[in-house]
Amino acid sequence: MIQLLSKFYKNHTILILVGYALCLSTNCKYISPTKAPINPEKYDYNFIRNNSILTEPIELHKGWKFFPKSMLFEKFDETVDLRELNEGCEYFLNLNWQSDEKLCNNHFISEKGNQILLGDEKYFEATSFHNWETVDPSIQGNIGTAVYRIDLILPKGEYGIFQENWALSSSGRIWVLENQKKLKLLSSIGYPSNSKDTTRPMWKGVSSNFETQGGNVSLIVEVANFHHRSGYLGYAISLGTKSIIQKKTLLYHQEQMLLCGFISMVGLYSFILFFFRTKQKELLWFSLLCLAISFRVALVSRIYQLYFPNSESFEILLKLEYLSFTLTPILFLLFIRYLLHGHSSKPAFIFVIFYPIAISFFILFTDTSVFSRYLLAAIFSIFFSIAYAIYEMILKWRIQDSEIQTVIKTLALVFFLFSAAVVNDVLISFGIYQWYELSGIGLVIFIFGQAVMIAKINSNSWNKTDKLNLDILQMNKDLDRMIADRTQILQKTIDARNNDLLLAKQIQTNLMPQLKSFSERIQFHTYYEPMDEVGGDLYDVNQIGVNTFRIFLADATGHGVQAGLITMLVKSEYENLKFYADPPNSILGELNKRYISKYKYLNRFFTCILVDIDLDNQIIKMASAGHPSQYFYDSHVVKELDYTGPLMGFNQNVNYTLREISFNKQSSLFLFTDGLFEQFNSNDEILGEDRIAEFFLNICLGKRSYEELPNYISEWIHPMKIKDDICFIGINFKD
Structure with a gap:
């Protein structure tokens, strides 16, 4: 298979291997929900206390205090247009938690927020930083506001926090509280508020730095969710020294851009190949599938924020994220259909392809808070696609053709690994168990496998073409020889005819x-x-x-x-x-x-x-x-x-x-x-x-x-x- 790939994708081999290696480490620290209670005292902070330098970032997904239906701040004048607090905005205990109104845009700490900061407010032990659905619904519903707080002991130095992605449909702020005296805003994502009308969610990754004199340091996260079926924060917050967090941030974007670029190049290569071989429709659908997947990677990883850091088109971006999820099975089905020259009945194919199309239209014409409640329906399109592909492979396997069976074996292996990765992530997202996310690895294996399979098909076609070319060359030589022989015979016939005509002319002239x-x-x-x-x-x-x-x-x-x-x-x-x-x-x-x-x-x-x-x-x-x-x-x-x-x-x-x-x-x-x-x-x-x-x-x-x-x-x-x-x-x- 490597030999086949080097023949048709030789310029991409190193990139594929690097992308595969990087994907082994990406997304593996994603924190999934669990219903088992976690005791903050069991969270090991000794390496934070005993080491002045953190050599590796720490994933802060345990030990959080959870304050339901809470917000730290209220806005002094609600008639003023919504404006984010400026990063760097500070509040001080000795000033009764007051601040310069110009820097903080007329926001002041609420009574409940004051109790949270002083440590007097009642809290719950967070069973997961990931999802509110693990909380008793009587305590916190899926929609609303909440505050998370984690208390740490840090040595003096410069630190940074990093979060791959903020909550899918939420808004919030991340604060650092030092020695219970100074509160500083590290990052603001959209505008969190107590109602849907005044809340403005945003997609944004978090990467911020702060300096501390050492001692007791608390990270406080405000979250407001009114646009999604589940209130959650997504990826855990990473804590480390400033240099480590900067490297982690850079590495994360490099990994995502590499993955996106690799898939895009495979897609563009396949599209160019289709441009010269338009009869191979599977090349067209495979290229579009790759481009759609790379687009989804760019959306989910927020690569676009490198170029549009202040993008606030939340509704559009969210719909695009969901559409990239529902349209991908459509392109995959068409790719499988043309690759295997589908033999299944048309009703079955129409059902499996129109189901995600219907979901896509539902996403287009409904509010985000509505269609986000039916994510399970979109996920089923993946299972339908898997079932259809398996059905097509079984039908095609019945054809006694060794070449076709080799292609199906390759497809089945790649498809099994990719499907297993997808099913694994779906089960994790529903809290069935907690493990590593494999979608990144599965995606690379899937694209890699499809590329190899198409290369195999093209290799067989080109080998046949080479053989046909040799046969044609031999036939041309034989034909040239036959033409020369026939020409010689024909010339003799023409000469004889001309002689006969000349004789006939002489006879007629003599008459x-x-x-x-x-x-x-x-x-x-x-x-x-x-x-x-x-x-x-x-x-x-x-x-x-x-x-x-x-x-x-x-x-x-x-x-x-x-x-x-x-x-x-x-x-x-x-x-x-x-x-x-x-x-x-x-x-x-x-x-x-x-x-x-x-x-x-x-x-x-x-x-x-x-x-x-x-x-x-x-x-x-x-x-x-x-x-x-x-x-x-x-x-x-x-x-x-x-x-x-x-x-x-x-x-x-x-x-x-x-x-x-x-x-x-x-x-x-x-x-x-x-x-x-x-x-x-x-x-x-x-x-x-x-x-x-x-x-x-x-x-x-x-x-x-x-x-x-x-x-x-x-x-x-x-x-x-x-x-x-x-x-x-x-x-x-x-x-």
Whole structure:
């Protein structure tokens, strides 16, 4: 466990050990109530009488005289605002217990107080300095005023008194009476009075010094309690030399600040860890639990008085003290719930967590004198939390997982020690028995154990993470090797595909006729550019008579290899029909029937146009199957030649219409596929048929040439690539 802690809390190890050692001595001199009567004569003062120097402080918790329902002083003018007596205020017997009114703010000793000082007032032997509940209720109720007095014999010197905490909800004054002649105020806590309205309680530790010439010295304590269910003074008063008391005071605050700081650092560390690992909710609740406990330590030990010594916000501080007590079980329950991934029923969890929440609201909205009477209800929240945690551990233990069982064993051990310390202090507070308080030690063990347990969980997680990282590194190496192998195979496949595409391109290019000079009376200008290596456009030019030429242009739907394969099929069927003497419309009809009968299952279509040019009769015969409108130039006008039937491959029973056009030597015919004008620039603008028609007109007028058309298209789409196959045939007639 130390090894685990050093791995995750190595910066805190020394601090933890020091804090643990210091807590062995802190709070161990807390005086608990007892119902057994104590004889003041049995209190051993010999070491005070026989030693001129006290080497250790003495805890004055026995031998006190108890004066019920008493106060030393009354206020001369009750209309004046409540003001504490100035520390150092003195009264003298030879002045009939009178004093300078300015220093003591118009306070004077009452008749009963005078009897207490002279030793004439009836008193009871105090069974405990701690709690009024040990006194017969007929003598002293829980609410009211009282005076304690202890008579000592001290040698000449400077002394000091120290009390870790004054009564939880009380106010009072501590006086020193020397040789029954001089009364001096050592410390004033709030403002004690005879009623709740005029009493102002305060939280405050006591540390004061006084000087004596030696002899009979008495310490007198006035107490007024109207704000708590029990009238008590809390921790016993320590007496020692001035230097010893100063060291004790300093050591006490150092111990409490060290404990508070240690718990706070563990909480902050866990919160920072949660910030980077937000899925581990147990880190969040553990950090909040640590911060809440450290806040309670600061409240109970009055550390804040080092920085705010005159704080009088009693109601707020008291409620905060109780709230820190009731809210801690809530955070503990949430921590256990997430740590063990709770399996208990929701009703059980809701009950144990809403019980302290209800108590917290009760504390917030009630007076301190009311909620202090129900401290037992708040204490039960601790027992409920313990029971719930044990229940969760039992449920989790059933899971046959060695790692989880190791965590539960650690949790059970720490939880048992902490619970035993808490139960011990609760039983002491109820007067069941008298022993050392162990809450400080238990608290350190609890925080230490939880830190070790979380470190164990994180250690296991990080070990798994390290193993996973190694596995991932190995997998990455294997994956890199596999990728390299697959890349090599893929590259070979791509090279083979590219070679196949290159071969297909060569085959398709060879299928396109290399136009030669058929006749001096007609001139052909052809251009073909596929979008990929293989395209879906096809053209063919043949001389079928002495002065008769047949031109075929087709465009398969789609692009790439699939479209290219369709053009191969169309080409093979057209080769069987292209020399027929039938008119173009009949040939297209026959081509459509043959294509559908053989390749209908492919569900692929194409458009085409077939043109016969008779130079002797100057007649153009054409038929178009769903092809875009083509352009014919005649008499300085560009005319559109629309399609004369639907596209190929859709319906077998289709008749195509024949169209005849006369031409002369100034006429021109322009055939193309839709890829010529369906090109887009960087602004997503289409080239369009109008621009193509205008360019064709300029060619016919001699302003442009067919060779410039590809460059014109490239400039339009720059820097984009072509979006479709481009194919066109320009035909000019001569004499």
